[in-house]
Amino acid sequence: MERQEIRFAGFGGQGLLLAGILLGKTAALYAGKQAAQTQSYGTEARGGASQCNVVIDDKEITYVGVVNPDVFVVMSQEAYDKLIGEVKEKGLVFYDSDLVKIKENPNIRQIPIASTSTAKDMGRQMVANVVMLGAMVEGTKILDVDWVKACLKESVPQGTEELNLKAFDTGRSLFKP
Template sequence: MPRTEIRITGYGGQGVILTGYIFGRAAAIHADLHSTMTQSFGPEARGSACSSALVVDDGIIAYPYLNDTDVLIALSREGYEKYKVELKTGGTLIYDSDMVQPQDTGDVRMYGVPAARIAEELGNRIVQNIVVVGFTTAVTDLVDVEAVKKSVKGSVPSALVDMNLEAFRKGYEFYQK
């Protein structure tokens, strides 16, 4: 896999950092790839637009920051507005379709999923991000599906693994449909 840059954005509490962590861990621990995750910290990141940035590569990653975002995952409108300019031409936008109404500029591929609604149907809105993880895995082939599932299992509290895997499946299958 050539160097691939992913930005995940939303507001504090949506699991933005965990989403980056799950993909990063899937790549570095459960697939034979390198990955580096960085994240925005500080008062400006709490309760407003926050983000995590992930670089995945099959070679060693020296520069850990994003130059040219390949995939932008937007869980909130504010995050989308802040980071849409980073997304490169031909890049992929993945968004929660109930939260974000992106403008179709014709130069990026856009994939929406009503992740918060699906999570609510599963009984807990907290798994919104895991629905997006499943959906993104299906859309992008970023990291092998089994690797991402292992990473989800290892990254959430053990009592909530089943619900999270179900959220993952719903997101994954939403794209398949």
């Protein structure tokens, strides 16, 4: 596997940091790959712009940051407008179609995932991040689905495993090849 750069961006509180950590943790602890996860956030405790970056590689990761993401998962218009230009050519963009209006761009593939409304329908808006992660893992095949699910099950708070696994699988089903 070549170096893959994955960026998650939205507002603080959407759980994108957790989604990124899950992806990196799966890569490092389950898939035997090199992984590094970094984040940037404002000084405010809630709200504000939030960004979580993950690098996955078979080789040693020298630079831990993300410059031109191969995959961009975005859940706010502000983050989309600010960061869409950095996506690599032929990169994949998974955007929350409930929150983001995209601009056409023939050089990248932009995939709508109605994660917020889907999560609301499931009764818990807070799992929108996991819906997004499911769609992204299904659409990129970046890591084995079973590993991500195993990691998800181990990492989420006790008692929420079922809900999160359901959200993950629902997200996967939202991706249309």
